[in-house]
Amino acid sequence: MNLTLHVWRQSGPNQPGKLEQYDAKNVSPDQSFLEMLDEVNEELIKEGKDPIVFDHDCREGICGMCSQVINGVPHGGQERTTVCQLHMRNFNDGDTIYIEPWRALAFPIVKDLIVDRSGLEKIMQAGGYTSCHTGGVADGNAILVPKVDADYAMDAAECIGCGACVAACPNGSAMLYTSAKVAQLAALPQGKAEAAQRVCAMTDAMQEAGFGNCSNHYECQAACPKGINVKFIARLNREYQKSLFK
Numbered sequence: 001m002n003l004t005l006h007v008w009r010q011s012g013p014n015q016p017g018k019l020e021q022y023d024a025k026n027v028s029p030d031q032s033f034l035e036m037l038d039e040v041n042e043e044l045i046k047e048g049k050d051p052i053v054f055d056h057d058c059r060e061g062i063c064g065m066c067s068q069v070i071n072g073v074p075h076g077g078q079e080r081t082t083v084c085q086l087h088m089r090n091f092n093d094g095d096t097i098y099i100e101p102w103r104a105l106a107f108p109i110v111k112d113l114i115v116d117r118s119g120l121e122k123i124m125q126a127g128g129y130t131s132c133h134t135g136g137v138a139d140g141n142a143i144l145v146p147k148v149d150a151d152y153a154m155d156a157a158e159c160i161g162c163g164a165c166v167a168a169c170p171n172g173s174a175m176l177y178t179s180a181k182v183a184q185l186a187a188l189p190q191g192k193a194e195a196a197q198r199v200c201a202m203t204d205a206m207q208e209a210g211f212g213n214c215s216n217h218y219e220c221q222a223a224c225p226k227g228i229n230v231k232f233i234a235r236l237n238r239e240y241q242k243s244l245f246k
Helices: 033-046 118-127 137-142 147-157 164-168 175-186 195-208 219-223 231-243
Strands: 003-009 018-024 096-100 109-111
Touching (some): 118 195, 164 175, 175 195
Antiparallel strands (some): 003 018
């Protein structure tokens, strides 16, 4: 396949950026999207030009580092798929593809397709853990957890923190991410002791980092590569309301 790429190029956070056009030639349908970009970069380097800068790590759909908006949709729009697992067979010969970074106030651009997602880390640092003493492994195994609660917590814990929910939200909200981190601990006995403190600290950190408010567009759930459900946002709201009376 031969494709036309329009890629966002920006040399730094305080520099102006623009879409630049590149040709991707002889693209194999079996390549991943990142492998296609690798080959485009190889040609740019041969021509003495700066390669396209983009995030990547595991390339197995696990880490979420490959954060790109492709044709206006975070991670390219294939259901429950990260960019690194998006294959070129989903495109057609002659297609024009637009590639941009996450667009959110809380995600300032570092360079080209890389954004600073440390705002999500600040939310986690504020309370996405349990600090109470839970004993050793044997003690943990001795605490009985109903299967329905364990399954619920595991569904929430599936969030990989890629930020697609923020990029998809018209308000740049991190409610889906934050709610998943709150809900997974609120559902388990080990997390209940600090539940009220946690939800307040994490929602405060979310606001301080510059994320917007949730207005129930549900774009976050649609864009999430792990299918995190908006039901966790309802759980966060309930936990927050409960915290006001403690």
